[in-house]
Amino acid sequence: MNQHTDIVAFVRQGAEARGIRLSEVAFPDEIVLAPGAAARLPVYLKGKGHRRVLLVGDPITMAAAKGDGLAEALRGLGIVAETTLVKPNAAGDVVADEASVVQTLLDIQKHGADVAVAIGAGTLHDIVRYAAFSAGLPFVSVPTAPSVDGFTSKGAPLLIRGDKITVAAIGPSAIFADTDVLSRAPALMVAAGFGDMLGKYTSLFDWKVGHAIGEEDYDSYVAALTAGALAECVANVEAIGERTPEGIETLMRALIVSGLAMLIFGQSHSASGAEHHLSHYWEMELLRTGRRQVLHGAKVGAACAVIAEHYRHWLGLAAADDAFEAAAALNARLGDRLPEIAAWLGEIPTASRIRELLQIAGGPDLPEALGIGAELVARSLREADEIRPGRKTLLRFINGRS
Numbered sequence: 001m002n003q004h005t006d007i008v009a010f011v012r013q014g015a016e017a018r019g020i021r022l023s024e025v026a027f028p029d030e031i032v033l034a035p036g037a038a039a040r041l042p043v044y045l046k047g048k049g050h051r052r053v054l055l056v057g058d059p060i061t062m063a064a065a066k067g068d069g070l071a072e073a074l075r076g077l078g079i080v081a082e083t084t085l086v087k088p089n090a091a092g093d094v095v096a097d098e099a100s101v102v103q104t105l106l107d108i109q110k111h112g113a114d115v116a117v118a119i120g121a122g123t124l125h126d127i128v129r130y131a132a133f134s135a136g137l138p139f140v141s142v143p144t145a146p147s148v149d150g151f152t153s154k155g156a157p158l159l160i161r162g163d164k165i166t167v168a169a170i171g172p173s174a175i176f177a178d179t180d181v182l183s184r185a186p187a188l189m190v191a192a193g194f195g196d197m198l199g200k201y202t203s204l205f206d207w208k209v210g211h212a213i214g215e216e217d218y219d220s221y222v223a224a225l226t227a228g229a230l231a232e233c234v235a236n237v238e239a240i241g242e243r244t245p246e247g248i249e250t251l252m253r254a255l256i257v258s259g260l261a262m263l264i265f266g267q268s269h270s271a272s273g274a275e276h277h278l279s280h281y282w283e284m285e286l287l288r289t290g291r292r293q294v295l296h297g298a299k300v301g302a303a304c305a306v307i308a309e310h311y312r313h314w315l316g317l318a319a320a321d322d323a324f325e326a327a328a329a330l331n332a333r334l335g336d337r338l339p340e341i342a343a344w345l346g347e348i349p350t351a352s353r354i355r356e357l358l359q360i361a362g363g364p365d366l367p368e369a370l371g372i373g374a375e376l377v378a379r380s381l382r383e384a385d386e387i388r389p390g391r392k393t394l395l396r397f398i399n400g401r402s
Contacts, residue, residue, distance in 0.1 A: 052113050154171040197230055225260075
């Protein structure tokens with residue numbers, strides 16, 4: 001499962017078996033998931049005719065991927081290679097905000113780059129994919145941690161004046177996921193990647209609800225592809241928590257497949273539901289109060305358990321004969337689909353099981369462990385659906401806004 005053909009052909013074959021045409025899906029030219037994959041970057045860029053490359057990361061990610069060695073290898077092939085180290089904000093975090101994007105854009109212009117290479121995890125990819133998109137350049141992905149499923153994304157979640165918005169960007173022309181590098185990623189980043197995958201339990205549920213009640217488009221193949229990647233991660237949670245080579249490859253493969261599933265559908269419904277809305281809400285609050293950021297996948301994993309618990313509580317109220325006004329309104333909105341939706345929710349692990357899986361993967365399981373207090377959690381359950389008002393999650397129905 002090391003080569004591009006293994007992952008993309010797997011996705012294509014499944015789609016073709018269901019009569020789905022993928023001719024318009026912009027898959028990466030090459031996906032390499034293997035030991036030493038990063039060493040193939042210079043030859044790939046040379047083969048594509050690139051002459052001026054900008055490597056973008058931070059001091060930690062550049063060291064992890066041996067960025068200096070990559071730059072020297074590029075220069076050995078006659079390619080001009082420059083480096084941008086994205087500066088942290090006042091709290092000491094590298095974030096995908098206006099300042100980071102502009103810094104990268106200015107260096108693209110300064111060095112006359114014809115391709116940008118993102119060396120890092122999710123945040124650095126979001127910065128580079130939008131900067132490259134704005135400059136009209138391709139970008140290439142060199143992940144340094146299996147921490148998110150957004151490496152293949154064509155959208156960039158950016159912080160603009162403190163608000164989290166997702167804007168159109170560009171997907172990578174290639175991904176070089178070096179398992180030697182990924183296996184050295186901090187344990188919490190590996191656990192965050194598992195948490196991002198675990199969030200598919202509630203995102204896939206929300207997508208079913210949005211389709212059944214909110215008339216959202218739905219793709220059963222994309223849903224099945226994502227569910228399969230999730231199941232593989234859960235089945236290998238011990239190996240992932242122990243960061244074995246097999247566990248890391250399983251996790252990274254699942255993250256890539258989840259990303260490709262989003263590319264096929266053209267939207268993030270399969271991988272992002274109410275658990276992501278809570279995560280984004282918490283992130284914006286931490287920024288507003290000048291606090292250090294928390295890994296995206298760690299927030300998503302904890303939020304998945306919160307949402308699963310919240311949904312069971314509210315569906316129980318909606319089904320009760322003596323339901324109060326808000327629960328009665330939910331009952332009326334779900335109508336005769338309520339038993340079916342309750343059955344779908346029954347297929348999701350309980351909140352306690354989700355938290356147990358997070359612990360096995362080596363990550364925090366409760367919002368409090370992330371510095372997110374009960375008041376913020378309660379407020380996010382009331383307000384976070386407004387982050388994506390067009391997304392028909394059960395949380396939005398509970399809050400009476402759909």
